[in-house]
Amino acid sequence: LQMAWFTLMGISGILITGLVLFSLLPLRKQYFLNWLRGMLIGLLLTVAGSIVMKNHMESRPSFSGEKGTFIAEVTDIPLEKPRSWQAILRIIQHESANRYEQANAKILTYFQKKDSLAPVQAGDRVMGRGYIQPIRNYGNPEEFDYRSYMASRGIHHQCYLEEYAWSKAQGDNRLSMRAFSNRMRSRMLSHLDAGINGESEQAVAAALLLGYKGGLTPDMKSRFSASGTMHILAVSGLHVGV
Numbered sequence: 001l002q003m004a005w006f007t008l009m010g011i012s013g014i015l016i017t018g019l020v021l022f023s024l025l026p027l028r029k030q031y032f033l034n035w036l037r038g039m040l041i042g043l044l045l046t047v048a049g050s051i052v053m054k055n056h057m058e059s060r061p062s063f064s065g066e067k068g069t070f071i072a073e074v075t076d077i078p079l080e081k082p083r084s085w086q087a088i089l090r091i092i093q094h095e096s097a098n099r100y101e102q103a104n105a106k107i108l109t110y111f112q113k114k115d116s117l118a119p120v121q122a123g124d125r126v127m128g129r130g131y132i133q134p135i136r137n138y139g140n141p142e143e144f145d146y147r148s149y150m151a152s153r154g155i156h157h158q159c160y161l162e163e164y165a166w167s168k169a170q171g172d173n174r175l176s177m178r179a180f181s182n183r184m185r186s187r188m189l190s191h192l193d194a195g196i197n198g199e200s201e202q203a204v205a206a207a208l209l210l211g212y213k214g215g216l217t218p219d220m221k222s223r224f225s226a227s228g229t230m231h232i233l234a235v236s237g238l239h240v241g242v
Contacts, residue, residue: 008051015044056154063094063132063157070094071127071169075106075178077186078118079214084110085118088155089126090176107132108150108158111166120168122182123175128166130159185210204233211235 003011018040022030030037076088091103109128111119120126135147135158150156175183188210196202203215213233224230 003050003054005054008047008054012044012047012051015040015047019044065131065133067129067131068095069127069129070103070132071125072107072109073176073179074120074122074124074126075176075182077122077182077189077212077214078111078120080116080118081110081113084113084160085120086110087120089159090179092125094132105157106153106155108135108155110158110160112161112163114163121186123179125169126166127169128159128161130161130165132157132159134158185212207233208235 019037022033022037022040025033070091071093072089072091074087075090078085078087080086087109089107089109091105091107093100094103095101135150135156137143137145137147189206189212192205192209193202196205199215200220203213203217203220206212206215211234216233221230224233
């Protein structure tokens with residue numbers, strides 16, 4: 001909804017006031033007018049979603065594509081690639097016009113691969129210098145729309161960091177909710193690795209119990225897909241219960 005902040009806040013205030021007044025009605029009237037409360041709640045959720053999206057769109061920094069410095073938090077578990085480590089970073093500050101600006105944007109980041117150990121973990125803060133560029137598709141006919149897929153996750157830019165172009169940064173110890181949950185997931189993954197023999201078995205257990213599919217190889221995914229059992233790799237209460 002393309003509305004001004006004043007309009008959105010005004011509508012929210014009216015809806016909240018309506019819900020408060022509704023709660024003051026006699027119980028008998030509340031029962032017969034319960035559809036009205038449902039309508040007010042539905043409209044309030046719609047406006048709240050519009051506020052969240054408007055804040056997201058207006059707070060998203062516009063990177064120039066030039067080489068710049070940034071401070072970011074690692075929010076995801078690094079995923080090993082053939083020549084790099086892939087991770088999602090949340091930009092906290094970035095350099096713009098020779099000064100630092102506050103930011104809150106996620107970027108897909110590739111760290112140059114040095115060895116088989118992940119260079120960072122969820123919750124780490126890093127200072128990097130590199131080119132932050134928009135995510136693009138290759139342009140092949142009928143190819144998977146990777147740019148739209150990443151945009152649906154709130155990720156619009158990517159960056160490659162060579163070994164000398166980044167370092168771990170000092171900062172407060174408060175972690176975002178996503179970084180905290182992924183750090184706990186990493187600890188659980190280490191327990192699974194220690195208690196289960198075989199990389200394939202570890203990968204399936206991690207997907208079933210923790211929703212982590214980084215250990216699944218393309219061959220394993222194709223086998224599950226061909227047999228029509230890919231859905232069992234989605235986390236559910238039944239899986240965790242079993």
